[in-house]
Amino acid sequence: MKTKILLLLAFLLLSITTITKAQKCNYTHEKVDEFSGLVEKRIVKQHNFYFTFAFYRLGDDFRLESYVNIPGDQAFLIPEGSKLNLKLGDKSVMELTSIKNATPQSFVSGNQIYSGYAMTYPITKEQLKKIEEVGIKFIRTYLKDESYYDMDLKKKKIENTKNYASCILKD
Numbered sequence: 001m002k003t004k005i006l007l008l009l010a011f012l013l014l015s016i017t018t019i020t021k022a023q024k025c026n027y028t029h030e031k032v033d034e035f036s037g038l039v040e041k042r043i044v045k046q047h048n049f050y051f052t053f054a055f056y057r058l059g060d061d062f063r064l065e066s067y068v069n070i071p072g073d074q075a076f077l078i079p080e081g082s083k084l085n086l087k088l089g090d091k092s093v094m095e096l097t098s099i100k101n102a103t104p105q106s107f108v109s110g111n112q113i114y115s116g117y118a119m120t121y122p123i124t125k126e127q128l129k130k131i132e133e134v135g136i137k138f139i140r141t142y143l144k145d146e147s148y149y150d151m152d153l154k155k156k157k158i159e160n161t162k163n164y165a166s167c168i169l170k171d
Helices: 002-022 125-134 155-169
Strands: 029-032 039-048 051-058 061-071 083-088 093-097 105-109 112-122 136-142 148-152
Touching: 039 155, 051 136, 051 148, 051 155, 061 083, 061 136, 083 125, 093 112, 093 125, 125 155, 136 155
Parallel strands: none
Antiparallel strands: 029 039, 039 051, 051 061, 061 112, 083 093, 083 136, 105 112, 136 148
16 A cells, blocks of 8 residues: 555656646747747846846747846947857856847936846857756856956756756757
């Protein structure tokens, strides 16, 4: 009798784990483009008020997006060709290059003015597969001149980046 109960519990535990894994892709945005018929997907994750990043896909076009909020009413633009450096879980470094200028979008939060910047970086399927394997440990977004914004990811968030890459790669 105890063996049957233990087997039943083991089966239920495995079933719950399988169901949980099957439901792990939570897209912030998912829709079919009316003209091309391609599926557009985005997973946006806010690290803190100052930094948000996203995994994006439209058909076979893959991108990472970086959103940075800087205190003050900024007047500079972050030029096309700026860099995003990713230190991966295996300590290798991946460098991505933005494909358009990022202009400031000013807004008020509380009693403070901020300037928000949205940068877009193309990424290959092979690079995403590497992230799926080892995750992202550290992100450095270059802003202007030699200034940058760093985001250090803890163990759970490193695992999450593996999951986001996996979800964006799914057809």
